[in-house]
Amino acid sequence: MYLALCLAVLPQQFPAILWRARQEPSELQRAFGAVCVSRTDSVEALVASDIEFLVFNAPGRDDLHLERQHEGWQERRRRWLQSRDPALCRRDPCLAAAGTLERLRAKLGESLASRGGDAGLGISLGDEVGLTPGGVPEDVCTCEACEREWSVAHGRETRPELPSLRDIGTDATLRAVFEGELAPSALWLARREFHQTQMLSVLGQLAQLVRAKGKPVGLLGMSGQSAFGGVAVERILPALDFLECYRVGNARDLAFTLRGPQQRVFLTVFANDGPSGTAWSVWEHWMHGGDGVFVWSEEDLERAAADSASLLATLARVRALPPHRPRPTGIAIAHSGRAVAAGWLRDALVDGATWPQRFPSWQERHGRVERARARWFDFARCAGAMPGALPIESLAPGDAARFPLLVLSELLVLSSDDLARLAAYRRAGGTLVIDGEFGWTDGLGHALEGSARRELLEHGPVFEPPAGLELRLGGQPITTEQRAWLVERKVELAPLMPAAEANAAPWLVTWIATNRGARLAFLPSSPASGGTPLRFEPVANCELHWLHPPDASGWSTVLADGEAAVVELARKP
Numbered sequence: 311m312y313l314a315l316c317l318a319v320l321p322q323q324f325p326a327i328l329w330r331a332r333q334e335p336s337e338l339q340r341a342f343g344a345v346c347v348s349r350t351d352s353v354e355a356l357v358a359s360d361i362e363f364l365v366f367n368a369p370g371r372d373d374l375h376l377e378r379q380h381e382g383w384q385e386r387r388r389r390w391l392q393s394r395d396p397a398l399c400r401r402d403p404c405l406a407a408a409g410t411l412e413r414l415r416a417k418l419g420e421s422l423a424s425r426g427g428d429a430g431l432g433i434s435l436g437d438e439v440g441l442t443p444g445g446v447p448e449d450v451c452t453c454e455a456c457e458r459e460w461s462v463a464h465g466r467e468t469r470p471e472l473p474s475l476r477d478i479g480t481d482a483t484l485r486a487v488f489e490g491e492l493a494p495s496a497l498w499l500a501r502r503e504f505h506q507t508q509m510l511s512v513l514g515q516l517a518q519l520v521r522a523k524g525k526p527v528g529l530l531g532m533s534g535q536s537a538f539g540g541v542a543v544e545r546i547l548p549a550l551d552f553l554e555c556y557r558v559g560n561a562r563d564l565a566f567t568l569r570g571p572q573q574r575v576f577l578t579v580f581a582n583d584g585p586s587g588t589a590w591s592v593w594e595h596w597m598h599g600g601d602g603v604f605v606w607s608e609e610d611l612e613r614a615a616a617d618s619a620s621l622l623a624t625l626a627r628v629r630a631l632p633p634h635r636p637r638p639t640g641i642a643i644a645h646s647g648r649a650v651a652a653g654w655l656r657d658a659l660v661d662g663a664t665w666p667q668r669f670p671s672w673q674e675r676h677g678r679v680e681r682a683r684a685r686w687f688d689f690a691r692c693a694g695a696m697p698g699a700l701p702i703e704s705l706a707p708g709d710a711a712r713f714p715l716l717v718l719s720e721l722l723v724l725s726s727d728d729l730a731r732l733a734a735y736r737r738a739g740g741t742l743v744i745d746g747e748f749g750w751t752d753g754l755g756h757a758l759e760g761s762a763r764r765e766l767l768e769h770g771p772v773f774e775p776p777a778g779l780e781l782r783l784g785g786q787p788i789t790t791e792q793r794a795w796l797v798e799r800k801v802e803l804a805p806l807m808p809a810a811e812a813n814a815a816p817w818l819v820t821w822i823a824t825n826r827g828a829r830l831a832f833l834p835s836s837p838a839s840g841g842t843p844l845r846f847e848p849v850a851n852c853e854l855h856w857l858h859p860p861d862a863s864g865w866s867t868v869l870a871d872g873e874a875a876v877v878e879l880a881r882k883p
Contacts, residue, residue, distance in 0.1 A: 323629050324596060325431065326621075327364050327576075329607040335359040338608050341622055344431065346604070349417065350424040363430040366437060366530060368421035369414040369516055373403050374439040383443060390448065391666060396476040401441060401451035405508050406459050411515065418516055422523055432526035432552055435516050439529065441505050445539030445670040447654075451505070452476045460504055473497060475504075480658075480665060488659050495655060496755035499723070502651045506535060510545055517549040528552035530576075530604070534561035535647045536670040537654035542647050544568055544701045554578060554604055559674060560645060560683060560699045566599050567638045567698035574601035581610040585620035589872030590837040592624050597820050597831035597874055599635045624872070631857055631876055634831060636820040638698030640801040642713035643686045646702045648723040648753055653679030656722065656750065679720040682746050686717050689779055692816035692835065693788045693796055694804035705731040710740035714800040717743045722750040724762050736770055741799050743773045773799070787816065806830055806879050809845045826880040827852065833874040842869040851882050 328338065330345040335355050339345050344362035347353060349370065353363050367375075376383060382402070390398040403410045421433070442448055452475045466472045483498040513529070520527035527549070533556045535542040543555065543564040554576040555562040565575045577595040579588050592603060605611070611618040657677050658665045674680050690697035700709060700716065702724075709716075716735060721744075736742060749762030766772055776795040778786075796803060804819045805828050816835035821828045834842050845866035846854065855878040856862040859869070869875055 323633070324600075324625065325362070325602040326605050326625050327362075327431070327602065328605045328611075331607060331609040331612070335361055336608065338611055338618065341618075342605065345608075347430075349421040353425050353428065353430065364432055364434065365421060365429060366434040368433045368520075369418040369435055371436065373405075373410055373414055374436040374512075376401075376440070376443040378443040378446065380443075387446075387448065387666075394479075394481060396449070396452055396479065399449045399452045399476070401453070404451050404453045404455055405441075405512050406451070406455035407453070408455070411512060414512065414516060415519065418519055422520065422525065427523070429520075429523075429525040432528055433520045434528050434530050435513060435520075436529060436531075438531035438533075439509070439513070439541060440539035441509055442539045445533075445536040447480070447538045447666050447668055449479055449501075456505075456508075459508070463504060464500070475501060480655075481663070483655065484659060484661075484665060487655065492751055492757055493755035495652070495751055496753060498655065499648055499651055499753055502537060503648070506542060506545075506647065509541060513541065513546055514549050521551075526551040528554070528574075530554040531578075532556065532561050533558040533670070534564065535650060536673070537651040540670070544645065544704070547573070552576060552601075559680060560643070560687070562598075563638070563643075563687065563697070563699040564645060564701070567642070567700065576600065576602050576604055578604040578606055579621075580606050581614060581617050581621065585617050586839065586872035587837045588617065588621050589624040590833070592621070592628060593831075593833050593872065593874035594818065596628050596634060597636075597818065597833055597876075599637075599820070601635075627858060627873075632829065634820070634822065634829070634876070636696055636822050638696050639712055640695050640697070640803075641690050641715045641717065641796065641799075642698040642700040642709070643683055643690075643717045643719055644702045644705070644721055645699045646721060646723060646728075649702075649721050650679055652722040652750060653677055653720060678746065679722070682719045685779060686719055686745070688816075689776075689788070689792070690796075690801075691818055693793050694807050694819055695796060695801050696820055702728050702731065705735055707734045707738035710735050710738040714739065715741050715743065715796070717745060718748060720746040721748055723753045724749040724751075724758055725753050729762060729765055732766060736766075741773065742766065743775060743799075745775045745779070804828075804830060806846055806849065806877070808832065809847050811843075811845070824878065824880070828879050829857075829876070830879060831874050831876045834869075837872050839871055841871065843867075844869055844875055849879065853880050853882055854878070855880065 325344050326342050327344045327346055328342040330339055339361050340359055346366045347363045348366065349368055356363050386398055442450060457475055460475050464472055478497045478501045483494045486494040517527045528551055532541060532543060532553055534540055543561050547565065547568055552574040553565055555565050569575060577600055579591040581588060583591065595603060654673060658668050661668060687697055698713060700713060749758035752758045776792045778789065778792060793803060804821050808817050818833045818835050819830060821830040832844065848865050854865055857878060858876040859867060
């Protein structure tokens, strides 16, 4: 069955790169047509079998990806949790240590020289890289090398009053903010920025080495910047040719919004999600402009032949369609890494000494910044818009043409430069919506909320969110009034939406303009079972052509579990 489908799933268009379990080419590897190989693995057998490859963890894994399961890390963290001794706040290995970058460079050089210099589909610098294991909250790193870099970066030689890293702890900052003293938050945010810049510097230098060899370079397993870890998608993206983002937070939205024409965005799909769940993940990524998937894993698929066949069939159907790379437009939700960190700090005020247990996964489900952001993306998508994510630090007047509506959702940190950028965006014709707390701090330890809002109001009206937005994330259908609210603010919505009875549950929709109309993709917002009816109200003077399912006709069909509908809406000649 695998070999029968192999010709239909060659990796040139929308590749599916398999995490392999076997060194020798297998039937599954041949069927998918592409696999991941480690740093210096030989690929002769793969090439002989016409199997593409992508090299992962090319500079090695240990320096960039720390493991929570590592006994040494667990013991150090246990001791630190008991004592809160700053001397235990160390990253091992430290990214600022003299030997770390040299070791990464040497291993990357070995990988680039392997296989006769053939890098296949590209070189990945790492998977789930970050300062701490999985972004776990802890105050690293205060080693001598980091203290020296901190002193140089902030001019401590001429500013002896500036605290060292060891003196800027989360415990003390939380106590001060809880008691109403906001000033210590400035140095706490500066410490977060210091370590993020440190990580970005290392990754940027490694990426330059790969590009100097003329090879594509990327990162895998990205979930975006958190308060203590992760990698800022918006800042590393210019150094990359491809990246794989988890469907977490707004990491993928930043990639889709900011990427260039040649940059590729991947997603990992999991074989153990079942046939319909895996199919849904593939379709969802493709319809939003994804360029391919990683498949986890060969070992799982070997245990589930039916799931393997279903996934291969889904990939064949996706590849049979015209390329679909819609561009986020209309409405953007402002992004700020500083606001994410400040949101963590504000939420952790009630934690006391247990704040180190506020992991990114918990914050994603319960954090006010994260939940408000997710609510806006959910609302916009289910209303028929294609929302994007815009970093506040790089907002420009020209963004108003592409995104006439900008949502400032729980934007807790606003500098004077940020306010100037927002004013320029307004002057260029953009519309602002403020949702939640706004300008909690200027990043320098001063409260801003009231004055920031008043300053923006001097340049024109600032709108409130539409009625009922606070109820989102519960699967409620979008109302006519909510769609009208978006249209009134110049947000372009899909030119075709499911009829009322099919719209009781949310649908995802993306589209691309064509000479005669639009090509649209529709998918239930979550995997369904038992088939999903889909019906459209006929549009006057327009024809509907079904691209998928290919046997559908008229203005209605029933979608198989996990499947999307792809149609052409064209004006009659």
